[in-house]
Amino acid sequence: MKDSYNDSRNGMASKEQIWKIRQLEEALGWKDNPARLNGFMKKYYQTERVEWLKGWQAHKLIESLKKMLQKQSEVM
Template sequence: MSNVAINMITNEQKKALWGAAKSKGIDKDVLYSIIEDVSGKEHMTELTFLEAAKVLDRVNNKKHDSNQKRTDEGGNIATQAQRRKIYVLTGKLGWNDNDDRVNGFVKKVFKVERLEWLNKYQCNKLIEMLKKMVIEKGGSIDE
């Protein structure tokens, strides 16, 4: 067995995790499920420095990995196909790497927090807006 020292979670990281969780409205149970999902460990005190940083990124929504649910799934079933079209268009605009950008645009235009909460009319309006933006950027709206 080697004598390599592993840096464990610091008190500052613990405070940052609890602070970020509180600001995002994440309770203790959800925070610990994030810890387990990211690190496979059940207790915050078992985290390494690097694992704690990864958990903090997840809490702060900085890491968008394959486990994160896309907003074209779930939500309003009546708008699921429309949301897929929206993701095709936002992909052409280079926005698909950041759900916060898409949801921020939705919030600014429709005063609705998340894409999946839009109704059919709002989705149609958003699709038309995005089509115009893609064309202005010099892209094609054909799939």
């Protein structure tokens, strides 16, 4: 994913980044409640849809979700 920072769509999130976000959403148990991810993105990235993220925002979101997943697994 190193070079998937920028998609050919004017710096928007790449297909690979969107795929990874969806994968992490499912791992966190948020897939059944899309409002969780949408609310998180709205709060921290000022957008409500994954498809509207810029490449750098998607990268930061992926890292945030990975940290949340790691903390969730530490608690259990």
